[in-house]
Structures are given as structure tokens and as C-alpha cells.
Amino acid sequence: MDFHEFWKLVLEEAAAAPGNAERRIVTFHDPRQYAGALSQWKSLKSRRPGLRRVKVSPLIRAFFVPAAGAVKLVQRYSEAVAVEEDLRIQIHSHTQSPAANKNSHSLPWGVRAIRAPQAWSRSTGVHIKIGVIDTGADFLHPDLKSSLASGVNLLHRGMLPIDDNGHGTHIAGTLAAAGGMRGMMGVAPRSLIYPVKAFDHTGSAFVSDIVLAIDWCVQNRIDLINMSFGMKSRSNALHDVVVKAYRAGIPIIASSGNDGKRGGDYPARYSEAIAVGAIDRKRRVASFSNHGSYIDVYGPGENVTSCWPKEGYKEMSGTSMATSHVTGAAALLLALRPGITPRELKLALRRTSSPLLLRKGQRRATLGGGAVDAMRLLRARARRPTGAGSAPRMPG
Structure with a gap:
């Protein structure tokens, strides 16, 4: 040639x-x-x-x-x-509104719902490196100061991955905020977030930016990747890099999308990823959440309060928010079981999830997995299943 x-x-x-x-x-x-x-x-x-x-x-x-x-x-x-x-790819944000009283948000409802506080006596996610491929993070937020590593800015190399949108800061807060009684607490408060800024201020990126982001995470030996975004089309390059991360032992947890339909977005639909849907406070599939048998697990995604740039807080809804709860729970488990593989993590999340409440006309078999439960996940310690149960999607 x-x-x-x-x-x-x-x-x-x-x-x-x-x-x-x-x-x-x-x-x-x-x-x-x-x-x-x-x-x-x-x-x-x-x-x-x-x-x-x-x-x-x-x-x-x-x-x-x-x-x-x-x-x-x-x-x-x-x-x-x-x-x-x-192709272009978008973050999975749905709705948002300000949250005025920050002191009331030390334990947001989603963190409580997945029983993360009860799990902290066993694990706080210490030393687990989470790559958050998103819009960046607010490095000055008081609840995130001890939770953020420098990460990388793929849009402007050499600059810190400063969040100019807010979505990435919100995800980081649910994952690992450590504000104590004066701020808010995330699911895995002693894990370390590596913001990987691949999205611009509008929440848009190219597939190539995501490929470079996952490439960076693999090269830097990140333990876990949160991907709260998606697109309708398949991409061979995106699938290829997801497979590479999977084979490198790095679980990818991805949001399914906010169309309220059966089916969902890529990369969540790739079998090597862990696909996440959203539930509301009543433990029902949120009206906006995509659903289907390919969903591995659901997390709290409706009216979730978390950190926002300029020392703020905001309430947001979306499968993005659900994904950060699931990634946080996975970080708690990885701190106890560092050698767990992506396949074992997927099995553990599905096997230890709690049943969902059904809306009229819904059948459990059409929804996929159940609701993430941090306590059940840690108690199981990713033992291999011995009984019957719905089998998760596995790569061929």
C-alpha cells in the first residue's frame, strides 16, 4: 500500500x-x-x-x-x-429545574432508594477510578473537590475538562459527591471521578470523540466507565471500541435513552455494555425511559437532585441520571471485588436487582432487569448464579 x-x-x-x-x-x-x-x-x-x-x-x-x-x-x-x-451523538438529558435549598439535598432520594447509605459500612468505592465521558465537571464545586481527578479535555487538549453545560457535573455529583451534611452525598463518595470531556456546551459530540474518550480510559487503566448518552444509529467504530474496553476488563454502563419506547439507543444496546433504564419514586419504569428485554438494570431517574456548576444544585430527569446511580453502585462492588469482569458485573447487577412495580398493561418480561439495589449487590459479592432467572445479554 x-x-x-x-x-x-x-x-x-x-x-x-x-x-x-x-x-x-x-x-x-x-x-x-x-x-x-x-x-x-x-x-x-x-x-x-x-x-x-x-x-x-x-x-x-x-x-x-x-x-x-x-x-x-x-x-x-x-x-x-x-x-x-x-455521526453526531447527544447526552441523555430530559428535563431540569433549579433546586434552591442545597442543605436539604445531602441524601437525594435516588441515593436513598438504592440503599447506598446502608452499604457504606461495607464499601464507599474507595480508590475506584470512574471515567465519566460527558461535558466535563465543575472543579470548584465544594461537594466535588475531593472527588475529581484531572481527567482530560478532548476538545481542547491541555485544558482542564471544565463543564460548560452542567450535565457532566450532575452525573459526577450522583456518582461521588462528598459534601457531608453541608452539601450532598453521592452513591460512591470515596471513588475518584476522571472527567473525560468529549461533549461541547450543547451536549453534542461526534462518535470519534467517544472513541477517543474510551481509548483514553483504556490507556489510563480506568476501572469503570459511565456513558450517559446515545444515538439511534449503529456505528462499527463505536461498537469496536466498546468491545476493546470489554476485553480490557473495563465495564461500560450506558443509558438507554428517553424516548419512552421499547428499544433504545446505542451504545447501550451493544451486548458488551450494561444498559440502564430509569424508574420513578414509586419504583415504576419512568414514563420517558426506554425499556425492553435488553435493559440490564434500572436506576432512579426522575427529578434527581445533584450538583450543578457555580456551586449550585439542579433537579434533572433522564436515563442519564439513572445510569450514574448504577455506576455508583458498581463502584461500591468493585472496591470490594477489584478483579470482577464486565460480564460478572452485569450478572451481579441483574441477579441482585429488586422487582419493579408494573403500570397497567405492562408485563415484567418486556421490561428487562429490575431496580438496582446496592445492599443486595454487595451482599452477593458477585457470586455466580446457581438458580434460575432471566439471562442477561452476553456477547457472542
Whole structure:
């Protein structure tokens, strides 16, 4: 393969692309050809400014290139590479409103509902590193100061992943806030959040940003990944990187989406992920939550109060909020059982979940798993199941 010619063609495609509006993910099938293309790119980019816009994921052997259609790339190198559109992906927020009295939120209802406080005598999630792929975090929030590591800003390398949206701060608060009696407490208050800023101020990202975020988490040996976002379309590149994290032993916990339908968004629908739906205060599937047999577990997701930028608090609803409760419970278990695999964690979450209350016309079998219960999860300590029960989705 002529790598110089390959990059010449990429530059031609980039010149035809309207700004940053069009991007393509180019994945090499052969590791040796990827290595050759990577070496050539490194030697060329200092002389060809257009190549500096290219980003790289070593984990899935991919380049993310500005390109209008990449028709010539597909035609000339179809046997060597796979080319797909770099799709947009959105955070899963539903509704939000201010929460004025912060002193009343030391234990939000969701943290109590999953029985996290009762579990703290056994585990507080100490030393568990949680990658939160989101909009960043508020590093000045008093409830999060002791819970945040520096993380990474994939949109502006070299800068802290400061939250300019609020969603990431809200997720971090439910996960690991440690404000004591003066602020709020999250599910796993002694775990450590690594904010991975992949989403902009509007809550939007490209699939390539998510691939780079998971790549960073794998390279930095993160223990657990929270992904409160999704999209309707499948992406081979996104699935590939989720599989890579799974094989590296890093569980990915993902929100199913807020369409109120049977079915759901990707990446939650990939069998290697742990798919989360939302429940309300009555332990029923929330009206906005997606549902179905692929859902592994449900978490509190309606009117959840958590941290907000500028030392604030906000009430939000969505499967995003449910996912942070489940990830927090998983962190409690991982602190007791550091070697647990993603498959074992999924089994444990499903096996120890509590039954849901059904709405009129609902059948339990169509909903998937039950409600997350931190105490039951820790008591089980991820023992392998011996009795009957609904089997979770497992990768083939």
C-alpha cells in the first residue's frame, strides 16, 4: 500500500469538506498497514497543515479525517480500510429545574432508594477510578473537590475538562459527591471521578470523540466507565471500541435513552455494555425511559437532585441520571471485588436487582432487569448464579 498516496488522497478529501461539518472514520483491517499509515502521517503532518486536523485512535486502528464523502478513499482502498460517517451523538438529558435549598439535598432520594447509605459500612468505592465521558465537571464545586481527578479535555487538549453545560457535573455529583451534611452525598463518595470531556456546551459530540474518550480510559487503566448518552444509529467504530474496553476488563454502563419506547439507543444496546433504564419514586419504569428485554438494570431517574456548576444544585430527569446511580453502585462492588469482569458485573447487577412495580398493561418480561439495589449487590459479592432467572445479554 502506498501510504504517501493514501494521505495525499485524504488531503484532497479534506479540502472538499465544508469546514468541520463532515468527518469520516477510517479504520484499517491490518495492524501492519495501520502502523505504516501512522508512521507516514507523523512524518508528513509537520509539512502538511491539513493533516493536523486528523485524529488517531490506536485502540481500534482508526484515523478520523475531515472529508465530504470519502468516495475516492472507499473506491481505492476498500480492501484495506473501512470508512464510515462520523455521526453526531447527544447526552441523555430530559428535563431540569433549579433546586434552591442545597442543605436539604445531602441524601437525594435516588441515593436513598438504592440503599447506598446502608452499604457504606461495607464499601464507599474507595480508590475506584470512574471515567465519566460527558461535558466535563465543575472543579470548584465544594461537594466535588475531593472527588475529581484531572481527567482530560478532548476538545481542547491541555485544558482542564471544565463543564460548560452542567450535565457532566450532575452525573459526577450522583456518582461521588462528598459534601457531608453541608452539601450532598453521592452513591460512591470515596471513588475518584476522571472527567473525560468529549461533549461541547450543547451536549453534542461526534462518535470519534467517544472513541477517543474510551481509548483514553483504556490507556489510563480506568476501572469503570459511565456513558450517559446515545444515538439511534449503529456505528462499527463505536461498537469496536466498546468491545476493546470489554476485553480490557473495563465495564461500560450506558443509558438507554428517553424516548419512552421499547428499544433504545446505542451504545447501550451493544451486548458488551450494561444498559440502564430509569424508574420513578414509586419504583415504576419512568414514563420517558426506554425499556425492553435488553435493559440490564434500572436506576432512579426522575427529578434527581445533584450538583450543578457555580456551586449550585439542579433537579434533572433522564436515563442519564439513572445510569450514574448504577455506576455508583458498581463502584461500591468493585472496591470490594477489584478483579470482577464486565460480564460478572452485569450478572451481579441483574441477579441482585429488586422487582419493579408494573403500570397497567405492562408485563415484567418486556421490561428487562429490575431496580438496582446496592445492599443486595454487595451482599452477593458477585457470586455466580446457581438458580434460575432471566439471562442477561452476553456477547457472542
